[in-house]
Amino acid sequence: MTTTAKALVMSGYGINSEMETAVALMRAGMASDIVHINDLIAGEKTLSDYRLLVFPGGFSYGDDMGAGNACANRVRNNLWSDVEEFLAGDNLVLGICNGFQILANLGLVPAFDEDRPREIALMPNRKGVLECRFVTLKPAAENLWTRGITHLYCPVSHGEGNFTCSEETLARIEREGMVAFRYVRDDLSPAGGEYPYNPNGALADIAGITSADGKVLGLMPHPERAMEFVNLYDWPTRKERLKREGKPLPSESMNMQFFRNIVAYFRE
Amino acid sequence: MASYVHRIEVHYTHDPRLQTRTGRYRSLGIPLRELHLVDVYTIATSGRDFSPEELSRIGAQLSNPIVQRYSVDRPTEADFDYAIEVGFLPGVTDNVGTTARQTIEDSFGFRFGEGEAVFSSQLYLVVGDLTPGSRERLVAALGNPLINRVHEKSREEYGEKGMEPVTPFVHLGDLQAAGAVDLDLFDAELARIGKEGILDPVTGERRGPLALDLAQLHAIQDYFRRLGRKPMDVELESLAQTWSEHCKHTIFASPMDDDVPRGLYKTCIQAATNTIRKDRGENDICVSVFTDNSGAIIFDDEHLVTCKVETHNSPSALDPFGGALTGIVGVNRDTIGFGLGAKPCINIYGFCTGDPDTEPPLFRARNRENPILPPRRIFEGAVSGVGVGGNCSGIPTPQGWCYFHDRYVGKPLVFAGTVGVMPRAHDGKLLHEKQALPGDLIVMVGGRVGKDGIHGATFSSEALDPESPVTAVQIGDPITQKKFSDVIVKEARDLDLYRSITDNGAGGLSCSVAEMARESGGCHVLLDRVPLKYPGMAPWEIWISESQERMTLAVPEEKIGAFMVLMRKRDVEATAIGTFTDTGRCVVKYNGETVMDIDLDFLHDGLPEKHLVTEPVTTAYPEPEFGCPDRLDDLLLAMLARKNICSKEFISTRYDHTVQGGHVLGPVQGSGRVQAAATLTKVVPDSTKGVGLSQGLFPTYSELDPYRMALAAIDAAVRGLIALGIPLDAIALLDNFCWCSSDEPGRLWQLKHAAFGCYDGAVGFGTPYISGKDSMFNDFSGFDADSNPVKVSVPPTLLITSIGVHPDVTAAVSMDAKFEGDLVYVVGETGEELGGSEYLAHLGVEGGTVPLLDIEAAKVRYGRMTGAIERGLVASAFPVTHGGLLVALAKVALAGEIGMDLAIPGGMRSDRYLFSESPGRLIVTVAPGDREAFEEVFGGDAHLLGHVGGTTLRVSAGEVLVEQPLAAMEAAYRAPFGGY
Structure with a gap:
């Protein structure tokens, strides 16, 4: 279940989840290089050597001037043609949390056309503070990212994840099946905007969307932070139940399917 | 312009x-x-x-x-x-x-x-x-x-014009040169230099306290008389920094009375660790203790983990956000500056403030001028500062606590700690060892130098008074630090580009360079090379500035090129500011002029010895008399709503505790989300081991019995980890003393007895100290609304932090009750020990007997608990601490969102039994099928109270004492900070 395609996991300037993201990909069967953005700008590393570009979670530039904005400016000011070329190829781009904020500011999602204007925003959470807690996500579309996933259960940890866009944009995103994941209740019924199931006030409970061509995904929650069974918030209860039923403990969590899907794309 | x-x-x-x-x-x-x-x-x-x-x-x-x-x-x-x-x-x-x-x-x-x-x-x-x-x-x-x-x-x-544009540039006068200072003065004038600072020849004002006492000034006077010259201001300021209480810990180092001739640190803290390490022999878990910026223990064959807990109290009183932020990013540097650089992987915190619902009318000056910040402002600012620091740096912050007491209104305590992880060796080189060699370049990395924090170290050794310099306030810049942290710990270290590293904390370059100079035997600094935030700083200011986000490294000459290229590539400013030497001297030049040239020995060891004298304080208090109501329902709800007991979950969710992907048992646990006493985090992805952290402090015990207070703090910290399943022999401790008025013999007596407790507790459990810190003058001196002088001193506060390595996190146990029908036990004995308890504080009653730990019994019990958890006999475990048994039972039930039906034994008044804070106890729930095996392990030490089930907590002793629905208890538990 491995691929020879390689991932570039971006680092630098306050990006901070590059290591666990690389571990998640590795466990799913894909090797990656953690590359400092300055090494790309200086030409010491080349984006075209990779098939997956990941903007991992973090606090690039401390979220000053709007989360992801300053880092997006750095990409746009220095790497834009490389990124455009990468997008034109048979490649994938993943942005998690701060990475999603960067993708949104760059217009890589929803990217209805090649001009890629900014169409969506991840505003400050309705409560006005960072929110770190486990959320349940349900796929809202069948695509390469969501295949075989009934739900994800992983942490959000952000101050600005309150998804918003114009009514027209929302209608188009929904119509074209670009909503990848929504926040739901424990029983997988819609969160309906209700805190804490929808942790930030996101429009239509949207936790992640893809680009129009499906090759770019932006996701607020962090599946890479709950790769293992023991990372799950409620694992002690699950463990106690399994134990009494005489069943073995799993080592992985359901969230690994997300990374396996990425690897599967490159194997096909 | x-x-x-x-x-x-x-x-x-x-x-x-x-x-x-x-x-x-x-x-x-x-x-x-x-x-x-x-x-x-x-x-x-x-x-x-x-x-x-x-x-x-x-x-x-x-x-x-x-x-x-x-x-x-x-x-x-x-x-x-x-x-x-x-x-x-x-x-x-x-x-x-x-x-x-x-x-x-x-x-x-x-x-x-x-x-x-x-x-x-x-x-x-x-x-x-x-x-x-x-x-x-x-x-x-x-x-x-x-x-x-x-x-x-x-x-x-x-109107139509809006606000005026404002450009707050720093404007300083002409460049100041270094100047000689005349110390041939009468004692009164000499003392004034120590208390208020050097008289600036240009401004005619004092430059701010050196916090040097007369004996120290005389030693300096004698030294320069022998040299036959006057000291330069740079030299005096530098000595004041190096000799400060903050850096030299004179109170812990000095001989005390007749029974502690080697000082409290050597006699109680270091001796405990030495004794334990010797007893453990090959099973010693310590790798590096006391000497480095953090302490370190073995994690596994390949890794070690470090820990350090710092305080940042005085700055947090003035600017709680900036103070706490600076505190947490500062202690992160104690991790980056450990050995050749450990990766910060967990932050911990603790806040002691006044009651946030009060606004005491206290002022730093007469006539109601310069008011203190209200407790809520300090509390919220500190909460926010630690959060921003950890969140922006990508370091999870799972573990922490808040403690409220009216005596923290003038001087809050802000504790910030960091755990680091590093490989034990790289290319055959042990990474916890470092040594600058003569000829290595002194390189400053990170932020630039400004006037921030000048006199910070000396300032925190003095009680806060109206003349506190505003330059003591600074705001951290986590992203600048994140940039150099990444390049040092994730790149430069393993490229072997430097030989030693330390952080720039208190005292700035004057302390970091002089400290590293001991490794090589001297240093030669060119102060004019130091990059500044703005022009116009005097040499002494550059030398002692505490501008944040800086490390000092020793880079071999042949590697400086590669080092500088790497820093430039990562957009990190690095500057060679001199050379380490073996001349035995600390030499500093500024624009070609020698502004400092003193023996390293004198700088580090010239400090005259003090002999401290203590005076006993009574520890015997009568048992207070008060009645016991028939039903305890109202008391339970009131206790759950006490600020030292209730939920502070708003902090837990605001602090990222999942970054780096190691979350196992977090700050809140169970479907009912109750705050836990300990947390467990994986720090090496492919290992089954994890790092457990817990903390203990009982400031209200201190005035009654400081010895028992220390034992209680140690026990609570240890017991938090025992409840997770971490064995006693995998636990190490850190001590943080935040004392008050440490020039008073009574306070020193309390300190001595707390330190004795520290020795007995650590040696009793076999849990060594690996690092510690003290802050001795947490006193506020100011005025009330009528301009009467007021002194508010913190209660003598000892924080014990425990760090332990869990052998297998999949075997760990959380605090929440799990399933209907499970049995509820209290393990350990309950005594009539209410002195200093939350219960008596609630009743407003003073006195009483402070709980005394039976350490031998506890040690046996904890060993059994480790075995029971390892065998899977324990469904949940939670230590009984502040508030006693009933509060702990309510928390276990609330966490599991399931009730309990319990009966308590007779023989003791029910309120005393249920609210006593006797140490050493744990609440354990057990699956019915494991009953026999569990009881066999603990024998008579496990007391079966009843079973889990229903939606109420019901406790009876013949008659019903308490019957409260979960919903009512939860409402009380969440009420105090519901609006935060």
Whole structure:
């Protein structure tokens, strides 16, 4: 279940989840290089050597001037043609949390056309503070990212994840099946905007969307932070139940399917 | 001076935080209708101007067109009644301004030069008719006069022109040279230099306290007489830093009475560790203790983990956000500066403040001037500072606590700690060892040097008084630090590009360079090489400045090229500022002139010895008399709503505790989300091991019995980890003493006995200290509303932090009751020990017997608990601490969202049994099928109280004492901080 395609996991300037993201990909069967953005700008590393570009979670530039904005400016000011070329190829781009904020500011999602204007925003959470807690996500579309996933259960940890866009944009995103994941209740019924199931006030409970061509995904929650069974918030209860039923403990969590899907794309 | 100034204002079209922000200030009693926020960027350049098109381009980059609008050199249009703009004072760290500047530089391909900058500020537009009094309160809540400038305008004054652009550049006078200081003075004048500082020949003012006493000044006088010259100001300031209580810990180092001739540190703390390590022999878990910036224990065959807990109290009293932020990013550097650099992987915190619902009228000056910040402001600021520091640095912050007491109103305590992880060796080289060699270059890495924090170290050794220098306040810059942390720990270390590293904390370069100079045997510093934030600083200021986010490294000459290239590539400023030598001297030059040249031996060891004398304080108090109600329902609810017991979950969810992917048992546990006593985190992805952390402190026990207080703190910290399944022999401790009035013999006696407790507790459990810190003068001296002098001293506070390595996290146990029918036990004995308890504090009753730990019994019990958890016999475990048994039972039930039906034994008055804080106890729930095996392990030490089930907590002793629905208990538990 491995691929020879390689991932570039971006680092630098306050990006901070590059290591666990690389571990998640590795466990799913894909090797990656953690590359400092300055090494790309200086030409010491080349984006075209990779098939997956990941903007991992973090606090690039401390979220000053709007989360992801300053880092997006750095990409746009220095790497834009490389990124455009990468997008034109048979490649994938993943942005998690701060990475999603960067993708949104760059217009890589929803990217209805090649001009890629900014169409969506991840505003400050309705409560006005960072929110770190486990959320349940349900796929809202069948695509390469969501295949075989009934739900994800992983942490959000952000101050600005309150998804918003114009009514027209929302209608188009929904119509074209670009909503990848929504926040739901424990029983997988819609969160309906209700805190804490929808942790930030996101429009239509949207936790992640893809680009129009499906090759770019932006996701607020962090599946890479709950790769293992023991990372799950409620694992002690699950463990106690399994134990009494005489069943073995799993080592992985359901969230690994997300990374396996990425690897599967490159194997096909 | 900037010739071109432009102002860009950014606002949300529909601000998602409007309601929360408005609600927050309304909850402070300010009857505004709406509080809008506009982000302002003031761009000041002199070399070039920006065209209108260019300014639009900048505006677009500073904002988000989907949800925000910007205006250039034009005020934001809105309906409002007052405008209040809050910006920074000159020289205060402005992270947002810096990021905006970098974005502009990146976009236009030029660099801002000297006298050019971007300044950020916040413009608040207030809707509502406020009285002048309310407006004043609002201004006080929005800005802090020590760091902020505030400008107000009415709607009319705002008019069509809006607010004035303000460019808070630092302006300093002419360059100051170093000067000699005459110490041939009478003692009174000499003492004044120690107390108030060197008389500045230019300004005619004192430069701020050196905190050197007469004996120390005489030693310096003698030294320079022998040299046959006057000391330079740089030398005096440097000695004051190195000899400060903060750096040399004189109170812990000095002989005390007749029974502690080697001082408390060597006799109690270090001796405990030495004894334990010797007893353990090959099973010693310690790798590095006391000597480095953190302590370290073995994690597994390949890794070690480090830990350090610091306090940042005085700055947090003045600017709680900046103080706490600086505290946490500062202790992160104790991790980066451990050995050759460990990776920070867990942050921990603790806050002691006054009751946030009170506003004590205390002032730093007479005539109600310079009021203290109210406890709520300090508490919220500190909470926010630690959060921003950890969140922005990508370090999870799972573990922490808050403790409220009226005696923390003048001086809060802000504890910040960091755990690090590093390989034990790389290419055959042990990474916890380091040594600068003669010829190595002294390299300063990270932020630039400004006047921030000058006299910070000496300042925190003095009680807060009206002359506290404002330069003691500084704001951290986590991103600058994150940049060098990444490049050092993740790249340069394993490229073997440097030989030694330490952080620039208290005392700045004067301490870090002089400390590393001991490794090589000397140093030669060229002070004019140090990059400055602004021109005009005097040499002594550059040498002792505590500007944040800096490390000092020893880089071999043959590697300096590669080192500098790597730093440049990572956008990290690094500067060679001199050379390590073996001359035995600390030599500092400035513009060719020698401004310091003293023996390293004198600098580090010339400090005259003090002999401390203590005076006993009574520890025997009568048992207080009070009645016991028939039913304890109201008492239970009142206890759950006590601020030291209730939920502070708003902190846990605001602190990222999942980054780095190691979350196993977090700050809140169970479906009912109750705050846990300990947390468990994986720090090496492919290992089954994890790092457990817990903490213990009982400040209310201190005045009654400091020895028992120390034992209780150690036990609580240890027991938190035992409950997770961590064996006693995998646990190490850290001590943080935050004492008061440590020049008073009574306080010193309490200190001595707490230290004795520290020895007995650690040796009894076999849990070594690996690091510690003390802060001895946590006293506030000021005035009440009638200008009467007031002194408020913190209760003597000892924080014990425990760090332990869990052998297999899949076997770990959480605190929540699991399933209907499970059995509920209390393991350990309950005594009538209510002195210092939360129960007596609730009743407002004083005195009583402080709980005494039976350490031998506890040790046996903890060993059994480890075995029972390893065998899977324990469904949940939770230590009984503040509030006693009934509170702990309620928390276990609330966490599991399931009731309990329990009966307690007779023989003791029910309230005493249920609220006693006897140490050593755990609440354990057990699956019915495991009953026999569990009881066999513990024998008579496990007391079966009843079983889990239903939706109420019911406790009886013959008759029903308590029967409360979970919902009522949860409401009480969450009430106090529900609005935060």
